[in-house]
Amino acid sequence: MAAAAAGLVAAAAALGALLMAPGLTQPHGQGPPEGSGAGPRGGAAAERRPPGRMDQALLLVRNELPAQGLRLAALSGSCHQCLYQFLAFVPPSNGSLRKPGAAAVMVDTQHPLTLLLNGSVGDRELCKIQYHFGEFGNYSLVVKTLSASTKTVSCDLVINEGPINSYLPLVFAFLVYMGILAILIVGRIFMKIDPVRNWVYKKLNPRETDHLINSVECGASANIIAIWWSHEGARSSKWGNKRKRKMGRTNTELGSPNTTDSVSSDPTLHLWSTASRQRLRSLDTFRGLSLVIMVFVNYGGGKYWFFKHESWNGLTVADLVFPWFVFIMGTSISLSLSSMLRRGSSKQKLLGKILWRSFLLILLGIIVVNPNYCLGPLSWDNLRIPGVLQRLGFTYLVVAALELLFTRAGAESGTLEMPCPALQDILPYWPQWIFILMLEVIWLCLTFLLPVPGCPRGYLGPGGIGDFGNYPNCTGGAAGYIDRLLLGEKHIYQHPSSSVIYQTTMPYDPEGILGTINTILMAFLGLQAGKIILFYKDQHKQIMSRFIIWSIVMGIISAILTKCSKEEGFIPINKNLWSISYVTTTSCFAFILLLLIYYLVDVKRLWSGAPFFYPGMNSILVYTGHEVFENYFPFKWKMQDSQSHAEHLTQNLTATTLWVIISYLLYRRRIFWKI
Structure with a gap:
């Protein structure tokens, strides 16, 4: 996989060279001479911007x-x-x-x-x-x-x-990364050919290869191989023990399934390898894919509007990744807690771990991620209290504790008698479903019945110049009012996505208090995906068919809530509000995406999950690191032209690629940040 890391570096370098080539970008302010008349569209127009x-x-x-x-x-x-x-x-x-x-x-x-x-x-x-x-x-x-x-x-x-074609940099970026991918695939195919593989190994380790050949020619091959096998066997046994001890400390961050659950006390490399393969790589791949897109859009996404959050109602690429991350967190919680309970861990001890991990996530978000220390020391006067990690921490606390408290022995193994076998992954957990439905009732009541001063009851709009300017200070309705009332205006997000298009002036936090209820729902749906994997272990057709059913159900609910419309539905899709339709829509896509990755990675083994698998194994480190080092080189540098999509795209893709490479190197050294 070192070739994959080298390929990503080459991709970033080639991408920068291509995107910054003459004709695709030009320093800001060097426009055409007056009287030049109409010009051609596309690249020629770009040269005379x-x-x-x-x-x-x-x-x-x-x-x-x-x-x-x-x-x-x-x-x-x-x-x-x-x-x-x-x-x-x-x-x-x-x-x-x-x-x-x-x-x-x-x-x-x-x-x-x-x-x-x-x-x-x-x-x-x-x-x-x-x-x-x-x-x-x-x-x-x-x-x-x-x-x-x-x-x-x-x-x-x-x-x-004529205007320039601002989407050409995206085409070039796609071609560069696809070219690198094609080279890696062809290289992997050639490495399966014995002569080619032997030639490569000889070039990489000429001394060892020559020594082995000379030994064979001298007729002492049997003795040397026996000695080498004995030596390597002892070393492998020692290495296997060491690696297993390290893997015992690998990340179960946000409920990732532990790979050491099935490892017996026999310290052999074979058992360690078997245990490693039992980990569902599709989950880490799904998590890593969501994280890589999240890093890219957080860094700017090349300043393209579809890589930014929707101004209010609707859905863009940037609006998909956070709920997907929450979804796979719920899936991992189910597998992780089930594994630890099977190993004999007490519920009291696990509850303590859940509380501690949630506290660390919330603290990490408030103290490390939220403040921009480049602007000065931490100040409580304007410190933002909500945030991504804070919401993840609280959601993890509720969903993990809910799963721990109401889990039933024998439910996952299918030994309990169910009146309806088709619902055997749902009925044993009816107390959890009642709790989640009660939370949704609370969300609906607060959203549509809570009186908000100066605003109509049940208002879901952006305020500002929206709704013909009738409610300029009602951004987010009840959700915004609760945050401003309980947290204070200075402690929530000051520049919501609605401020550009709708010219809102009120602060509004997309990770606020009320939306956390539906984030819990999203994680719980991911938890349900984990239960499906546990109930139908190794029954791939059953697992995939259940994923399809859940995706269809979520899609139907979304169609009803939105009336298949962006603006005219009962409850529009809205990331800022984390509306119910937003959760059902993104979970519909999440079930389909997990189905595809599960099929390719764990069922057919057509894809190893690389390169997304590696950041998925170190998600908290990558997320925290990309936030903390956002304004530092080599993740950011002074641009020649700050008004160029090409240069922004180059910088953002380079930064994202670097984090993938970092996560790969950490994976190779078995370094995982666990909290």
């Missing part, structure tokens, strides 16, 4: 109306029921077409825009245009009168200079 900011285009409004000025306003296509935002006033023409009134504005290119032009006389709507502008494009909007008698006004949008 006009001055501006990333995800913006230049719009020049020309007013040829002699009698009145124009008021230009815009509305983003991603802003639901929002007010038009004033952009500019365009003065009237002075009567000569050679000197029309003009105004230049920068417009957003991430989402389609609706432009509204009203006349200054009577505030009459003259025209409305819907258009999706391209990044760094140069456009003109010409407003003129077609007929003096009818006073018909035309609004023509002209492309002065």
Whole structure:
């Protein structure tokens, strides 16, 4: 696997060279000369990029109306029921077409825009245009009168200079990583050929190979092999004991299944290897995949909008990874606690471990991850109390304690008689389901019945300019109100994702108190996936069919709650609120993804899980490390052009790749951070 690490390094280097090549990016401010006219789209346009900011285009409004000025306003296509935002006033023409009134504005290119032009006389709507502008494009909007008698006004949008293709860096990045993957696959196939493998081993260890060959030629091969086997056997036995002791200390972080459960006291390498294979690599692969995407989007995701969290309702790539991580945490809890109980650990002792681990996670989030020590020492005045690790810690506490307290002996082995065999992985745990349903009732009551000052009861909107600006200070409804009331405005997140599109001014924390209830639900659904694995051990078809059933059930519930709509459902999908529909939708995807990884990694063994398996084995270290060292080299450096998607993507992919390599090196040395 050293080749895999070298391949990732090569991928990062090649990616940087390709993305920073001339034609894909250009230092900010080096635009085209005036009067250059319309330019071609794509790479040629990128070489003559006009001055501006990333995800913006230049719009020049020309007013040829002699009698009145124009008021230009815009509305983003991603802003639901929002007010038009004033952009500019365009003065009237002075009567000569050679000197029309003009105004230049920068417009957003991430989402389609609706432009509204009203006349200054009577505030009459003259025209409305819907258009999706391209990044760094140069456009003109010409407003003129077609007929003096009818006073018909035309609004023509002209492309002065074509936009660049801001998605080309993503294509290049994909091709680079796929090229490295293809090389590794071909190399692995060639290594299965005996002559090739022997030649490689000879090149890597020429002395040892020559010594063995010479010994065989001298006719002493039998004795030497016997001596070598005896020596290696003793060393392997010692090495096996040492490795097992280390594996006994490997991470059971967030409930990861322990690999030493089936290892007997026989200190042989064979038994250790057998125990290692019993660990479900698909779980660590799933966790690692979620973590790698999380690191990438936290580092910026190349500044692409779909790698950022949705402004309010809806779902992006960035919105998937945290619930997936919570889901697989629940799965691991089920396997881990079952394993430790089978080994004879007392529930009291396990409860103490659960409490201690939860405390450490919460403390780690508040003291280490949340504060930015680059800005100064820790200050309680504005310290954020909620956070990712805090929510993970509390969720782990509730779900693990729930599983520990209500687990039944013999349930997982199938020895209990069930009235309905099809529900044998559910019915033995009916007290847990009642507890979870009670939590959901509490969430529904608080969300829809709690009176919030100045806001309508049951409000789920973003506030700001949303809902036509009627509730500007109601961001998050009851969820935001509870956090501000119990934690204080200065101790929650100050820059929510809704602040850009919806221009909200109220602080709102996506990891707040009320949303934690549905995070517990997400982990509990992951716990259910773990129960399926335990109940149907080695029955791959049964396990996969149950995953499919659960995915379908969750999908149906999501369709009902959302009415298959982004904005018009009973409870829209919302990551900020951690709405029920958000949990059911992401868990639907989680069951499908776990099914695919389980099939490829543990059933058919077509994939080892690399490279995601390695960060999955050290998830707490990777997550904490990427947060703490975010602003340090080599994870971040001063950019030549901060307004380039290509340079941001290069930096973010390089940083993410480095953490994968670090986790691989730690795995090779059997270093796992356990809390």
